Amino acid sequence: MSMDGVIFITYILTLLGIGIWFSRKSSESSEQYLLGGRSLGPAVTAMTMQTTAMSGYMFMGAPALAFQYGWYAVWYAIGDAGGSIINLSVLGKRMRRMSELLGALSPIEFLEKRFESASVRIVGSIISIVFLFAYVCAQFIAAGKAMSTLTGFPYELSLIIGISVIIIYTVAGGYLAVAYTSFVQGVIMVLGVVGIGFLAYFHVGGLTGLNVALEKIDPTYLSIWGKDLAFYGQWGVVLGAILIFSIGYMGLPHVVVRHMSMKSTKTVKGAILISAIWNQFFIFVPYILGLISIILLPNIKDPEMAITQLAYTLFPGLFAALLLSAVMSAVMSTADSLLCRRARFYHVMFTNALLIKMPLRKRLSSFLDFVF
Amino acid sequence: MFNLPAETFWWIIPWPFIWVGLGVILYFKLKREDDAEERENIG
Numbered sequence: 001m002s003m004d005g006v007i008f009i010t011y012i013l014t015l016l017g018i019g020i021w022f023s024r025k026s027s028e029s030s031e032q033y034l035l036g037g038r039s040l041g042p043a044v045t046a047m048t049m050q051t052t053a054m055s056g057y058m059f060m061g062a063p064a065l066a067f068q069y070g071w072y073a074v075w076y077a078i079g080d081a082g083g084s085i086i087n088l089s090v091l092g093k094r095m096r097r098m099s100e101l102l103g104a105l106s107p108i109e110f111l112e113k114r115f116e117s118a119s120v121r122i123v124g125s126i127i128s129i130v131f132l133f134a135y136v137c138a139q140f141i142a143a144g145k146a147m148s149t150l151t152g153f154p155y156e157l158s159l160i161i162g163i164s165v166i167i168i169y170t171v172a173g174g175y176l177a178v179a180y181t182s183f184v185q186g187v188i189m190v191l192g193v194v195g196i197g198f199l200a201y202f203h204v205g206g207l208t209g210l211n212v213a214l215e216k217i218d219p220t221y222l223s224i225w226g227k228d229l230a231f232y233g234q235w236g237v238v239l240g241a242i243l244i245f246s247i248g249y250m251g252l253p254h255v256v257v258r259h260m261s262m263k264s265t266k267t268v269k270g271a272i273l274i275s276a277i278w279n280q281f282f283i284f285v286p287y288i289l290g291l292i293s294i295i296l297l298p299n300i301k302d303p304e305m306a307i308t309q310l311a312y313t314l315f316p317g318l319f320a321a322l323l324l325s326a327v328m329s330a331v332m333s334t335a336d337s338l339l340c341r342r343a344r345f346y347h348v349m350f351t352n353a354l355l356i357k358m359p360l361r362k363r364l365s366s367f368l369d370f371v372f
Numbered sequence: 373m374f375n376l377p378a379e380t381f382w383w384i385i386p387w388p389f390i391w392v393g394l395g396v397i398l399y400f401k402l403k404r405e406d407d408a409e410e411r412e413n414i415g
Contacts, residue, residue: 071376074384082391089398211375224380269402276395280388 004321005151011325012165014184015332019169019177026174033174034105035261038096040179042270047186048179049258050084050275050282051333053249054189055135056142058286059327064303066290070214070221072231074287075238079246081283084275087249088259092268095259104260107253128253132338139335146327149308162328170336175261178336185329190282192326196311197285200292203314210288213295221294254337 026033040048066073095110104110108128112121143166144159151158169177204210214221218228225232249255262268286307293306296314300306308327311320373381 071380071384078384078387081388082394085391085395085398089402093402207374215375222375222377222380224383266406269399269406272402273395273399276392280392284388 003318007318007321008151008325008328011188011328015165015169015181018181018184019171019173022173022176022180026172026176030105032176035257036174036176036179038100038261039263040258040261040267041263042267043274044179044183045258045262045267046084046271046274046278048182048333048337049087049255049271050278051182051186051189051329052258052337053083053252053255053334054282054330055334056139056146056327056331058189058283058330059146059193059307060142060304062286063290063293063306066287067293067300067303067306069226069230070218070223070291070294072224072226073290074284075224075241076245077284077287079242079244081279082276083246083249084279085272086246087255088268088272088275091250091256092259092262092271093265095256096262096265096268099260107256107260110260132253136335136338139331139338143328143331143335145305146308146331149305149312162332166332166335166339170339178333179261181336182333185326185333186278188322188329189326190278192323192329193282193285193289193307196307196323197289200289200296200310200314204292204295210291210295214291217294217298221291254334257337 025037028037031037062073062076065076098104098114099110102110102113104113108121108124111124112118140159140163143162144155147153147158147162148155153161169181201207201210204213211222220227220229223229224238225234231237262271289307289310290303293300293303293310297306297309300309307323311323373385376385
């Protein structure tokens with residue numbers, strides 16, 4: 001088996017190992033399963049929050065956007081790079097404190113108890129199911145694409161393997177497995193993207209070399225208004241690009257739940273600092289790699305595959321495997337968080353031998369918990 | 373600089389430094405609040 005295959009299988013086995021490791025601990029209670037017993041420190045909180053927020057978009061959508069619009073795409077990165085700071089400083093302490101006082105285990109339950117309204121839960125659940133279902137599907141598709149590129153397996157088989165791994169470790173290990181795999185994934189994402197970014201950066205002669213080459217192709221690639229000045233003077237569009245990620249995270253339930261699982265309100269300050277530093281290392285690089293692809297891969301058919309193609313064309317072997325593991329990390333860390341709450345139902349089902357041992361009331365409650 | 377138009381350079385390049393700076397300021401602000409809260413609890 002090739003080196004990249006070995007690295008990738010090691011990565012998959014590590015994720016499964018973490019899931020199984022935490023499975024016993026997660027069985028202790030609902031709070032333990034859904035929030036890891038509110039025990040996460042600043043480093044794990046920062047990493048799990050950021051890797052959950054950074055989905056397959058960062059490795060596929062972001063470079064494709066930069067490939068299409070040039071430097072304009074970096075507006076999205078600017079908002080994204082500060083998203084965790086805004087999210088943690090606005091919601092962090094408040095949600096940690098209030099969710100414990102109210103005994104809430106999810107953002108929707110938090111809203112229901114905070115506003116003393118059952119209809120909030122139903123409306124919130126319907127919105128979350130409809131929109132997050134599409135989001136999970138997008139992550140699965142990205143997982144299939146990335147794994148297919150890495151292993152050479154057919155797309156459908158890659159999709160099945162990717163989904164199975166995510167479901168197994170999420171159902172087995174619950175929130176703690178999701179959080180600690182996210183931590184590992186966060187490290188891999190930074191190493192993968194910074195490694196390839198570093199090599200590609202020198203390949204094109206640094207930032208200056210990159211911009212000189214872009215200017216020769218089309219000077220408007222260097223503009224903040226997009227290629228062909230498509231958004232010239234449209235500050236509303238620019239503001240939207242910044243705000244979508246800078247304040248958008250506060251509306252994502254699978255990100256917001258990270259506030260509720262912190263060890264204490266004192267965890268917030270460290271999480272802000274760690275996530276702020278991690279963001280600056282990670283977030284800008286996929287966009288820069290998209291710009292580099294304009295020069296190195298001008299005839300690419302699917303710009304969403306720019307990073308994976310860059311990895312395989314220019315840096316085969318170890319770095320390509322590392323980067324593609326990082327792509328899978330980004331996808332999996334988002335998908336597992338979206339699935340975590342639903343996974344509680346299956347976990348209860350398995351650990352109670354298909355619910356037979358449970359009283360009827362608890363069975364119904366578990367089912368409602370799964371649906372809503 | 374970096375062969376970027378001045379407008380692009382000044383709108384984009386400072387942001388990573390601004391965010392890290394803000395992160396550091398917030399860290400110390402929240403640390404002070406945590407310390408004050410702890411003193412209050414002991415007192």
